Amino acid sequence: MKKLLCLAPNLVMSFALAACSSNGNNLSEVDRGHSASDTSNRAQEKPEEDSNSDIRIKLTFNNKEVFVRMYDNPISREFLAQLPLKLIFEDYVDKEKISILQKRLSPDNVQSGDQPKKGDFAYYSPWGNLAIFYKGFEDATNDLIILGQIESGKENFENIHGNFIVTIEKVD
Structure with missing residues (x-):
């Protein structure tokens, strides 16, 4: 029983790391969540209210600050309602920093219309993790919801290695 309890956190982290995407080509188009014909339709699924809001958040770590302008959509507002947060982030595939939220957001079938680009602050709905892209990511799934920019x-994320604690709070 103790072995099972010890393995549980490792399994959860393994699934989380695999959640955002895979840059391997061994996944089928269905596994990645979209096909070539589906990609053109994804822009139509993006909610019209995904415009920049006046709300900004500050991410603080290692005596550095990063400011994010949030989009005005229901899932971004749901995330903002959880603030302030203190989360542990880690690197994923040398393109993004990720952290699992303790309380999942409810995407209600909202999908991103664009592939993530450098500087996107996003939520990966299947696994409930935040993603901060410090490089572009061509093979992300359509389950990734961009919360802000x-x-x-953003350069502060490129040279940080290992796990690090981030405080996230609204900026007045």
């Missing part, structure tokens, strides 16, 4: 400090 980094306005300043």
Whole structure:
């Protein structure tokens, strides 16, 4: 029984790391969540209210600050309602930093219309994790919802290695 309890956190983290995407080509188009014909339809699924809002958040870690301008959509507002947060982030495939939220967001079939690009602050709905893209990501699934865009400090994520604690709070 103790072995099972010890393995549970490792299994959860393994699934989380595999959640955002895979840059391997061994996944079928269905596994990745979209096909070539589906990609053109994804832009139509993006909610019209995905416009920049006046709300900004600050991510603080290792004496550095990153500012994110949030989009105005229901899932971004749901995330903002959880703030302030203190989360542990880690690197994923040398393109993004990820952290699992303790309380999942309810995407209600909202999907991203674009592939993530450098500076996107996103939520991967199947596994409930935040993703901060410090490089572009061509093979992400359509289960990735862009919550906002980094306005300043995105370079602070490129050279940080290992796990690190981030405090996330609203900026007045």
